[in-house]
Amino acid sequence: MLELWRRVRAGRPVVVVSGLPRSGTSMAMKMLAAAGLELVTDEVRTADEDNPKGYFEDERVKDLAGTTDRRWVATARGKVIKVVSSLLLYLPPQYRYRVVFMRRDLDEVLASQAKMLERRGEGAAGGDEELRDSYVQHLEKVAFQLRYRPNFEALYVDHRDVLEHPEAQARRIADFLGGGLDVARMAEAVDPNLYRNRREDLVSS
Numbered sequence: 058m059l060e061l062w063r064r065v066r067a068g069r070p071v072v073v074v075s076g077l078p079r080s081g082t083s084m085a086m087k088m089l090a091a092a093g094l095e096l097v098t099d100e101v102r103t104a105d106e107d108n109p110k111g112y113f114e115d116e117r118v119k120d121l122a123g124t125t126d127r128r129w130v131a132t133a134r135g136k137v138i139k140v141v142s143s144l145l146l147y148l149p150p151q152y153r154y155r156v157v158f159m160r161r162d163l164d165e166v167l168a169s170q171a172k173m174l175e176r177r178g179e180g181a182a183g184g185d186e187e188l189r190d191s192y193v194q195h196l197e198k199v200a201f202q203l204r205y206r207p208n209f210e211a212l213y214v215d216h217r218d219v220l221e222h223p224e225a226q227a228r229r230i231a232d233f234l235g236g237g238l239d240v241a242r243m244a245e246a247v248d249p250n251l252y253r254n255r256r257e258d259l260v261s262s
Contacts, residue, residue: 069135070210071152072234075142076159077192079169081216082139084247085157086113088219088227089137091246092238097138107173109251113139121147142199146206154209157230158199161216163189223247 072094074085087110090096102112117129118140127149130138134152148154167185203211212233219226227243 069153070155071130071133071135071148072137073145073148073154073156074137074139074159075145075156077142077161077166077196079166079173080161081159081214081219082141083108083110083112084216084219084251085159085214085230086137086139087111088230088243088246089157089238091242092227092231092240093242094234094238095136097133097136106176107169110248115139118144143195145199146202150206150208152208155234156203156209156211157233158203158211158213159216160213163192165216166192217252219247220249220252 074082076082096113097115098113099115101116102114121144130149203209214226223244227240231238231240
């Protein structure tokens with residue numbers, strides 16, 4: 058009864074797409090948009106060479122850690138927002154969340170981030186091994202929190218699996234979100250041509 062009361066009080070869950078930067082979160086957002094879900098975005102960050110299909114972000118997400126006024130999240134119930142993994146735990150606890158968490162090989166993540174920074178004329182903070190270790194620790198912490206916070210449910214989705222088996226992964230996501238989504242359109246939204254910085258290419262280069 059207590060759990061039912063909590064769910065009624067919290068209302069419809071906020072669908073959250075999360076993961077490390079360059080882990081496939083924009084691809085997942087595009088899939089959910091194709092499925093017919095409403096995205097919470099502001100179009101401030103537009104498509105570019107790194108994300109030709111767009112970023113699907115809302116600038117308010119970046120302020121989650123630095124503000125106590127997070128009331129806007131209530132308007133995202135029943136919709137989809139993109140929240141980078143480092144900000145997940147700042148989401149207000151009075152709402153329910155279903156998190157589609159994108160996972161990607163860390164060598165691919167690091168290579169993709171390095172190319173993005175190079176295009177912007179910026180340098181990475183620290184070496185690859187240092188960043189890898191910090192990401193491993195960070196992901197372990199986030200997974201622990203997602204497992205034990207009662208208002209969060211999480212589905213972990215592998216970036217490569219989506220690109221290689223889009224329909225199967227689209228169905229997993231649709232089932233996790235309660236069904237009723239257009240799985241075929243979700244799968245069609247996946248563009249394998251955007252799969253750059255593959256691990257096997259990094260090893261052979």
